Amino acid sequence: MSTEAPPPAKARKLDESGDGEDGKDFDAESQKAIEEIDGCQNEIDSLNEKASEEILKVEQKYNKMRKPFFEKRNKIIQKIPNFWVTAFVNHPQVSALLDEEEEECLHYMTQLEVEEFDDIKSGYRIKFHFSSNPYFKNEVLQKEFHLGSSEPRSESTKIEWKDKMNLVENAKSRMAKLKQGRKRGLDVKSFFLWFEDHEDPSQDEIAEVIKDDMWPNPLQYFLVPDIEVENGVEEEEDEDVDENVVVVEGEDELGEEEDGDDDEDGEGLEGDDDDLDQAGAEEEEEADDD
Structure with missing residues (x-):
């Protein structure tokens, strides 16, 4: 008679239906451990x-605390001509949307606001405020993103374009011309095409860039040209230093050549001294003869 203990009873892996999952079986001890882990996980999720x-x-608390500072900043920004268009043009992702007409239009932009829902x-929502301009009648262009539902959506202000100044139609026309004769589609970007686009609001990279990067600190993009100029000056100074080093090396070489010339000249001087000594001796002999 065998004295070996019988193998432990098998148990199905825990799931909500009570059926096995992936056909995996566990012994009673493992099954108990799995149930305990599941209990811990529920606590963690809670x-x-x-x-x-x-x-x-x-976040809601600090959004309210930040709001008066954003408002104060906007008032100060209005004292600087072309602040927002400069910041937009200097931003690598936003500037990629702008053509010359749109950049000219954004010269009339006076204020940017980003408001998160409670x-x-x-x-x-993102608000773009404009002064009176030759492109459209709206004073504020707004784009909202509703992301809380299972079907995210966005909506934007209908732009009241002035006669022959519709930049969206201009962009579409330009895109059609560029696509002619091309086998593959060509993606032509435009700021106002983006503004009217509602295809995939949950993956709108430009909106996220404006909300999370441009809006929190626009000054860093407004000052980009000055920073580049400073860097350029520093690089030129470094180049000047390198040129001076080369010049110094050249002077050393010249110095060696001059040393060589001095040696030759020195030999010439010694020769002249010998001639003078000989002439002096001849004069002394003539004097003795007299």
Whole structure:
């Protein structure tokens, strides 16, 4: 009679339906451990939900605290001509959207605002304020992103273009011309085409760049040209230093040549001294003869 203990009973992997998952079987001890892990995971998920709620409250609190400073900054920015168009042109991603006409239009932009909804995860809106301009009648162009539902959507202000100044139609016409004769489609970007585009609001990179990068600190992009100029001056100074080093090396070489010339000249001087000594001796002999 065998004295070996019988193998442990097999148990199905835990799932909500009570059926096995992927046909995997576990012994009783493993099954119990899995149930305990599942219990721990439920506790962790519950804490994560609470943390999200707390983080949301903190974000809402600090959004309210930041708001008066954003408003104050906007008032100060209005004192600087062409602030926003300069910042847009200097931003690598936003500038990629702008053609010459659109850049000219953005010279009339006086203010940018980004407002997050109370429930931050549900979306935000971007407002572009304009002074009177030859392109459209609107004073404010607004684009909203509603991201809280299972089907994200966006909507934007209908632009009241003035006669023959519709930059969207101009961009589409330019795109059609560029596509002619090309086998593959050509993606021609445009700021106002982006403004009217609502195809995939949850993946709108330009909107996210404006909200998360441009809006928090536009000054860094307004000052980009000055920074580049400073860097250019520094590089030129470095180049001048290098040239001076080369010149110094040249002077050393010249110095060696001059040393050589001095040696030759020195030999010549010694020869002249010998001639003088000989002439003096002859004069003394003549004097003795007299």
